[in-house]
Amino acid sequence: MRTATIALGGNALLRKEDSGTAEEQFDRMRKTCEKLADMISDGFDLVLTHGNGPQVGNILLQNEIASHTVPPLPLDICGAESQGQIGYMFQQTLKNQLNKKGVDRNVVSFITQVIVDSDDPAFEKPSKFIGPYYSEEEVEKIKKEKDWTIKKTSEGKYRRVVPSPRPKHIVEDEVIRELIYSEKSRNVVIAAGGGGVPVVEEGDSLKGIEGVIDKDRATAVLAADIDETFLIMLTDIEKVYLNYGEEDEESIDVMTVKEAKKYLEEGQFPPGSMGPKIEASIHFLESSGEKVLITTPESLLPASEEGPGTYIFPE
Amino acid sequence: MRTATIALGGNALLRKEDSGTAEEQFDRMRKTCEKLADMISDGFDLVLTHGNGPQVGNILLQNEIASHTVPPLPLDICGAESQGQIGYMFQQTLKNQLNKKGVDRNVVSFITQVIVDSDDPAFEKPSKFIGPYYSEEEVEKIKKEKDWTIKKTSEGKYRRVVPSPRPKHIVEDEVIRELIYSEKSRNVVIAAGGGGVPVVEEGDSLKGIEGVIDKDRATAVLAADIDETFLIMLTDIEKVYLNYGEEDEESIDVMTVKEAKKYLEEGQFPPGSMGPKIEASIHFLESSGEKVLITTPESLLPASEEGPGTYIFPE
Numbered sequence: 001m002r003t004a005t006i007a008l009g010g011n012a013l014l015r016k017e018d019s020g021t022a023e024e025q026f027d028r029m030r031k032t033c034e035k036l037a038d039m040i041s042d043g044f045d046l047v048l049t050h051g052n053g054p055q056v057g058n059i060l061l062q063n064e065i066a067s068h069t070v071p072p073l074p075l076d077i078c079g080a081e082s083q084g085q086i087g088y089m090f091q092q093t094l095k096n097q098l099n100k101k102g103v104d105r106n107v108v109s110f111i112t113q114v115i116v117d118s119d120d121p122a123f124e125k126p127s128k129f130i131g132p133y134y135s136e137e138e139v140e141k142i143k144k145e146k147d148w149t150i151k152k153t154s155e156g157k158y159r160r161v162v163p164s165p166r167p168k169h170i171v172e173d174e175v176i177r178e179l180i181y182s183e184k185s186r187n188v189v190i191a192a193g194g195g196g197v198p199v200v201e202e203g204d205s206l207k208g209i210e211g212v213i214d215k216d217r218a219t220a221v222l223a224a225d226i227d228e229t230f231l232i233m234l235t236d237i238e239k240v241y242l243n244y245g246e247e248d249e250e251s252i253d254v255m256t257v258k259e260a261k262k263y264l265e266e267g268q269f270p271p272g273s274m275g276p277k278i279e280a281s282i283h284f285l286e287s288s289g290e291k292v293l294i295t296t297p298e299s300l301l302p303a304s305e306e307g308p309g310t311y312i313f314p315e
Numbered sequence: 316m317r318t319a320t321i322a323l324g325g326n327a328l329l330r331k332e333d334s335g336t337a338e339e340q341f342d343r344m345r346k347t348c349e350k351l352a353d354m355i356s357d358g359f360d361l362v363l364t365h366g367n368g369p370q371v372g373n374i375l376l377q378n379e380i381a382s383h384t385v386p387p388l389p390l391d392i393c394g395a396e397s398q399g400q401i402g403y404m405f406q407q408t409l410k411n412q413l414n415k416k417g418v419d420r421n422v423v424s425f426i427t428q429v430i431v432d433s434d435d436p437a438f439e440k441p442s443k444f445i446g447p448y449y450s451e452e453e454v455e456k457i458k459k460e461k462d463w464t465i466k467k468t469s470e471g472k473y474r475r476v477v478p479s480p481r482p483k484h485i486v487e488d489e490v491i492r493e494l495i496y497s498e499k500s501r502n503v504v505i506a507a508g509g510g511g512v513p514v515v516e517e518g519d520s521l522k523g524i525e526g527v528i529d530k531d532r533a534t535a536v537l538a539a540d541i542d543e544t545f546l547i548m549l550t551d552i553e554k555v556y557l558n559y560g561e562e563d564e565e566s567i568d569v570m571t572v573k574e575a576k577k578y579l580e581e582g583q584f585p586p587g588s589m590g591p592k593i594e595a596s597i598h599f600l601e602s603s604g605e606k607v608l609i610t611t612p613e614s615l616l617p618a619s620e621e622g623p624g625t626y627i628f629p630e
Contacts, residue, residue, distance in 0.1 A: 021386040058385045059396075065381035070373045071336045077400055081374075084399020085392055087426045088512060092521050095486075099519040108490045110425035111402045171410075175423045175502060179490065182497075187490060197403060204414040206407050 003045045003180060004230040007219035008032060010051030011236055012297055013086060020058055022089075029093040032234075032297045037097035039300065040105060040188060045180055047226065049219040050090065052082040052194030059085075060131040075130070075162065076197050076208030083111050083193035090190050098188075107188045108179070113171040113206060114196035114218050120165035128164040128212045133157050163211040165198060167218045171206065173225040180226065192218045220280035224287035231284050232293045232300070233277050240278070240294055240310040242268055254311045257285050278312075285314045318360045318495060319545040322534035323347060325366030326551055327612055328401060335373055337404075344408040347549075350615045352412035355420060355503060360495055362541065364534040365405065367509025371397040375446040390445070390477065391512045391523025398426050398508035405505050413503075422503045423494070428486040428521060429511035429533050435480035443479040443527045448472050478526040480513060482533045486521065488540040495541065507533045535595035539602035546599050547608045547615070548592050555593070555609055555625040557583055569626045572600050593627075600629045 012032040018024045040046055059081050063072035073081075087109025095107045126149045134142065139150050139158045151161045170176070170192065179187045195213030199206040216233055223231045239251040242263065255263070260278050269275040281292040295309025327347040333339045355361055374396055378387035388396075402424025410422045441464045449457065454465050454473045466476045485491070485507065494502045510528035514521040531548055538546045554566040557578065570578070575593050584590040596607040610624025 019386055022388050022392055061385050062377040062381040065384060066377040069380060070376050071334055073337050073400070077337055077403065080399045080403030081396040082399070084395045084397070084402070084426055085388070087399065088392060088395030088428070088523075091426060092428065092514070092523065096520040106487060106490050108425050108487050110423050111399055111406060113403070113407060172421060172423050175421050175494065178497065178502075179493065182493065187493075199407070205411040208403075208407065 001045060001181075001185075002043055002230075003047070003228060004039075004232055005047040005049070005219060005223040005226070005228045006036070006232040006234060006300075007216055008048065008050040008297070009233075009235045010053040010055075010215075012234060013050060013089075014054040016054070018054075020054065025089055026093060029089055030097070033090070033094040033097040035297050035300045036094060037101055037103065040098060041101045041103045045185055046188050047176060047180055047222070047228065048090070048188065048190045049192040049215060049222065050086055050190070050194070051215045052079065052086055055086055056082040056194060057131060064132060074208070075210040075212070076199070079194050079197045079212070080111055083109070083197070086193055087111075087190050094188065105186050105188050107190070109190035109193070110172065110175070112192045112196040113199045113208075114167045114192065114213050114221070115169045115171060115206070116165035116198045116200060116209070116211070116213065117168055118200040118202075120163070122163040122165040122211070126161045126163045128162050129153065129159045130162050130212060131160050133159050163209075164214055165211055167196070167198075167213050167221040170196065170218075170222045170225045171199065173222065176222070177226045192222050214276045214280075216277045216280040217283070220284040223284050223289065227288045229288060229290040230293075231281065231289055231291070232295070233280070234297045234300060235277070235294060236296065238296045238299050238308050240269070240274060244268075244274075252310045254313065256313055256315050257282055258315065260312055281312045285312060290314065316360060316496075316500075317358055317545075318362070318543060319354075319547055320362040320364070320534060320538040320541070320543045321351070321547040321549060321615075322531055323363065323365040323612070324550045325368040325370075325530075327549060328365060328405075329369040331369070333369075335369065340404055341408060344404055345412070347612045348405075348409040348412040350612050351409060352416055352418065354615065355413060356416045356418045360500055361503050362491060362495055362537070362543065363405070363503065363505045364507040364530060364537065365401055365505070365509070366530045367394065367397040367401055370401055371509060372446060374400075379447060389523070390525040390527070391514070394509050394512050394527070395426055398424070398512070401508055402426075402505050409503065420501050420503050422505070424505035424508070425487065425490075427507045427511040428514045428523075429482045429507065429528050429536070430484045430486060430521070431480035431513045431515060431524070431526070431528065432483055433515040433517075435478070437478040437480040437526070441476045441478045443477050444468065444474045445477050445527060446475050448474050478524075479529055480526055482511070482513075482528050482536040485511065485533075485537045485540045486514065488537065491537070492541045507537050529591045529595075531592045531595040532598070535599040538599050538604065542603045544603060544605040545608075546596070546604055546606070547610070548595070549612045549615060550592070550609060551611065553611045553614050553623050555584070555589060559583075559589075567625045569628065571628055571630050572597055573630065575627055596627045600627060605629065
């Protein structure tokens with residue numbers, strides 16, 4: 001049995017330049033799902049995760065614009081809504097692509113909660129921009145009504161910023177394991193969409209919080225929780241670079257955890273983009289992981305062992 | 316092993332008189348989940364379905380009010396969003412109630428698609444009111460932009476009306492069966508929220524359609540698809556009545572499928588409310604079903620065999 005956990009970037013589903021219609025999203029989805037169906041057809045059992053940035057952004061915007069009529073819902077619930085929205089499009093599109101190849105599989109997506117530490121330092125330092133942009137005037141009004149942290153993004157433009165705590169554990173991991181590792185598994189599982197809904201433990205209860213978990217970090221924790229060995233992160237660039245954007249930039253084909261840590265310390269991977277992917281890879285390879293591949297959806301070859309991309313190994 | 320499939324009315328989660336805040340919804344949810352946790356604690360393995368009327372109504376309203384900024388999404392996607400929204404609140408609240416009782420279970424909700432027949436006569440006669448109310452002026456504008464059927468609900472008030480086709484088959488039924496009937500099942504499954512997303516088969520592809528499946532009918536098909544024997548429908552009234560609202564009204568404790576069919580033919584059960592529940596019961600009892608209970612959440616006794624309510628048996 002060959003398995004892999006694959007994280008899809010938000011761009012695989014909706015891009016900044018898109019207007020955000022259903023047709024556009026289904027269209028992007030179809031291209032990615034063709035590649036995934038190839039891999040499943042080749043014998044891989046897959047757990048899939050995905051980003052939700054543009055989608056939850058739109059849901060937050062709708063909540064805000066309609067707030068005089070419909071009470072706006074908090075971020076945890078909006079995140080769950082985006083999981084439903086994307087999960088549906090994803091499971092339908094992938095199932096259709098599998099049917100086209102004559103591969104009979106169940107494709108299911110479920111709502112995932114991810115436990116974070118209520119002491120996480122991220123709660124003191126919100127760092128993740130989310131939702132619409134505001135003018136200075138709007139910010140004054142919001143500050144009277146809501147307990148939000150708002151930061152300037154450029155002259156005269158402001159945006160809400162929320163904590164991005166580290167994921168500790170996937171609440172629903174046992175079910176994912178059961179569906180993937182059953183002897184006669186015929187299941188493709190979509191989970192932890194948008195990094196999952198962040199929840200904290202209060203006594204014996206779970207409670208949603210207003211924050212966003214980095215999708216790649218959540219995927220690495222999920223992969224480790226289900227004893228996965230192979231983690232693939234799909235993104236916009238085919239390989240990880242050293243000195244990215246400089247004259248002497250150099251792509252990496254293979255690196256070890258030790259090298260990855262060194263490059264990370266040197267500041268080779270920016271915090272907003274490649275940094276979390278590399279951190280997540282290290283976390284994964286130091287638990288159940290045996291192999292990480294970072295590449296684009298287009299380069300995800302069937303049963304990819306030698307496809308173009310950056311591989312990271314424990315040593 | 317004792318199992319049951321339970322359909323929760325939309326009212327168990329949000330009522331017309333509620334404003335629709337998250338606190339209110341969690342609060343209603345908690346009361347229902349206490350009763351469900353009692354039943355699970357008593358040894359039942361449960362599959363749970365729920366309505367989504369008020370919630371998808373709010374999502375449609377948000378989509379419409381914000382349509383100048385965010386492209387509104389079609390009804391199938393909005394329905395999936397509501398499954399995510401409600402599923403999240405439901406799985407978290409039920410898990411918390413189980414934890415309080417020291418009952419260790421996984422609670423998962425997943426996005427469910429339900430196949431309907433593209434020839435269903437409902438497509439010729441849309442009958443289900445959905446979304447916001449419009450003025451005559453607004454209707455004129457909408458008719459220029461959209462291919463909607465709009466009906467008058469009262470003087471000067473109009474509303475969109477969509478088809479309510481009959482559910483044929485639950486796309487994800489195999490996974491539900493796997494999670495519930497595994498030998499060491501520790502899973503509570505939430506599925507087919509809001510009746511599921513209606514999809515039609517086009518060749519070997521599934522495609523979402525703009526319609527709404529009656530939640531009780533979808534639950535009955537789900538229960539039959541997974542070979543369930545016991546179906547419970549939770550609603551506002553504790554028992555089914557004959558001559559409801561008349562001077563000689565009479566509650567029913569027990570009836571057979573034959574009696575149910577007779578009463579249905581006599582017009583005892585109105586199409587909008589009790590009718591679909593009785594039809595769904597008949598469908599279920601004519602396939603895998605052995606017993607149907609219709610009652611309120613409050614009267615759902617642990618392992619209820621003799622709780623107050625109306626029982627229906629095959630004969």
